[in-house]
Amino acid sequence: MDNIVRRKLVGFIRPLLTLCLILASLLMLQKLKLPEKDEFGHKHVRENMWCGKDCFSLRQGKTQDDLDAQRVSNRTPPEWDAQVLNCTEDSSLRSQDWFRRLDPRFHQFVLHRHCRYFPMLINHPEKCADGEVHLLMVVKSIIEQHDRREAVRKTWGKEQTVDGKKIKTLFLLGTPSAGKDASNLQKLIEYEDMIYGDILQWDFMDTFFNLTLKEINFLKWFDIFCPNVQFIFKGDDDVFVNTRNLLEFISFEVEERKEADLFVGDTIHKAIPIRNRQSKYYIPKELYDKSYPPYVGGGGFLMSAVLARRLFVVSEELELYPIDDVFLGMCLKKLNVAPQMHPGFKTFGITKRRVSKMNNDPCFYKALIVVHKLIAQDLVNMWSVVHNKELICAQRSTI
Numbered sequence: 337m338d339n340i341v342r343r344k345l346v347g348f349i350r351p352l353l354t355l356c357l358i359l360a361s362l363l364m365l366q367k368l369k370l371p372e373k374d375e376f377g378h379k380h381v382r383e384n385m386w387c388g389k390d391c392f393s394l395r396q397g398k399t400q401d402d403l404d405a406q407r408v409s410n411r412t413p414p415e416w417d418a419q420v421l422n423c424t425e426d427s428s429l430r431s432q433d434w435f436r437r438l439d440p441r442f443h444q445f446v447l448h449r450h451c452r453y454f455p456m457l458i459n460h461p462e463k464c465a466d467g468e469v470h471l472l473m474v475v476k477s478i479i480e481q482h483d484r485r486e487a488v489r490k491t492w493g494k495e496q497t498v499d500g501k502k503i504k505t506l507f508l509l510g511t512p513s514a515g516k517d518a519s520n521l522q523k524l525i526e527y528e529d530m531i532y533g534d535i536l537q538w539d540f541m542d543t544f545f546n547l548t549l550k551e552i553n554f555l556k557w558f559d560i561f562c563p564n565v566q567f568i569f570k571g572d573d574d575v576f577v578n579t580r581n582l583l584e585f586i587s588f589e590v591e592e593r594k595e596a597d598l599f600v601g602d603t604i605h606k607a608i609p610i611r612n613r614q615s616k617y618y619i620p621k622e623l624y625d626k627s628y629p630p631y632v633g634g635g636g637f638l639m640s641a642v643l644a645r646r647l648f649v650v651s652e653e654l655e656l657y658p659i660d661d662v663f664l665g666m667c668l669k670k671l672n673v674a675p676q677m678h679p680g681f682k683t684f685g686i687t688k689r690r691v692s693k694m695n696n697d698p699c700f701y702k703a704l705i706v707v708h709k710l711i712a713q714d715l716v717n718m719w720s721v722v723h724n725k726e727l728i729c730a731q732r733s734t735i
């Protein structure tokens with residue numbers, strides 16, 4: 337009896353909570369939509385740029401002139417070619433011995449390992465189509481982390497032009513994982529994208545093991561839609577990035593003419609798979625039985641567009657691996673490119689010393705390029721402190 341009443345109550349409260357969430361988000365987004373001043377002080381309202389699968393043709397074919405021009409030039413606009421969701425499990429595996437021995441947590445992954453490219457639910461073919469983009473900021477996120485995306489947009493992910501160099505930003509998303517209120521979350525993300533025009537969404541579930549799908553679908557997307565980008569910063573939505581230091585580092589690499597093979601971050605050498613079954617990164621022997629190639633922590637790294645295209649090519653020759661940054665390490669190895677280590681990228685380890693004074697020291701952040709794991713509000717606060725002209729730091733803060 338008691339249970340039935342409780343279930344009824346829960347059944348009533350859940351939609352109510354969802355409704356509140358939607359209302360709150362709409363209010364917040366509405367507030368943010370107010371006219372803004374750009375760098376030159378002109379007021380403007382952001383252009384609504386929701387792009388479904390027809391976006392490109394719509395934008396291309398606005399006027400008759402455009403249509404004629406298109407017909408004459410006879411160039412087919414680039415498009416995403418994975419149109420149908422076609423991912424059936426490879427059931428032949430089920431009868432194999434090693435599959436039966438394999439930890440069940442990996443069954444889903446292995447059964448769908450051959451499925452690589454998924455249809456796009458939200459696309460922005462126009463993102464890098466208009467002229468040179470110096471740096472594309474690409475951020476892995478999930479629908480629910482709306483506050484983190486807000487913080488990134490306000491800080492290091494702000495689209496802007498610095499010394500004539502264009503910076504653009506994109507968030508990579510899948511669909512809500514099982515048990516979430518999928519249809520309402522989907523409406524929210526579409527609304528958010530209508531305002532900011534910076535979401536790429538694919539039709540696969542946003543789970544930990546599917547992060548590699550995010551990686552390869554992005555590489556393919558980049559190869560198709562971004563012919564004129566020079567560098568890519570790829571990171572999580574909870575990192576702090578010192579954009580100025582990042583740009584400085586890039587121009588240094590360009591001067592040294594080292595940009596073709598550029599892949600830099602917090603690099604790990606000679607790591608071995610974690611066999612502790614409690615760990616998020618646990619990998620059973622049945623799945624992988626060697627040590628890892630050098631790889632770069634996925635929290636934040638920088639690569640050149642040239643290398644990204646080469647990575648896309650080799651990624652197609654490799655079997656998917658459930659840990660995305662290790663998978664990229666495997667691709668790099670196949671290309672014979674050694675990822676560069678840079679002490680300015682702190683994507684591992686800092687959180688271990690949560691109490692360390694450095695975690696709150698703005699000078700520490702001022703000296704670095706990427707720092708991992710901040711909550712959204714801390715990111716915004718730290719950003720404004722680091723960019724306060726009155727902040728005085730000693731010559732070097734020790735790392």
Ligand SMILES: *[C@@H]1O[C@H](CO)[C@@H](O)[C@H](O)[C@H]1NC(C)=O
Nearest residue numbers: 419420421422423424450451
């Ligand atoms: C889905 O993929 C399988 C194998 O990859 C293929 O045989 C089948 O025709 C595909 N179905 C559709 C609808 O594309």
Ligand SMILES: *[C@@H]1O[C@H](CO)[C@@H](O)[C@H](O)[C@H]1NC(C)=O
Nearest residue numbers: 444445539540541543545546
């Ligand atoms: C990845 O996403 C696909 C498509 O949504 C889903 O079928 C599959 O179970 C997911 N894989 C894992 C390992 O979560």
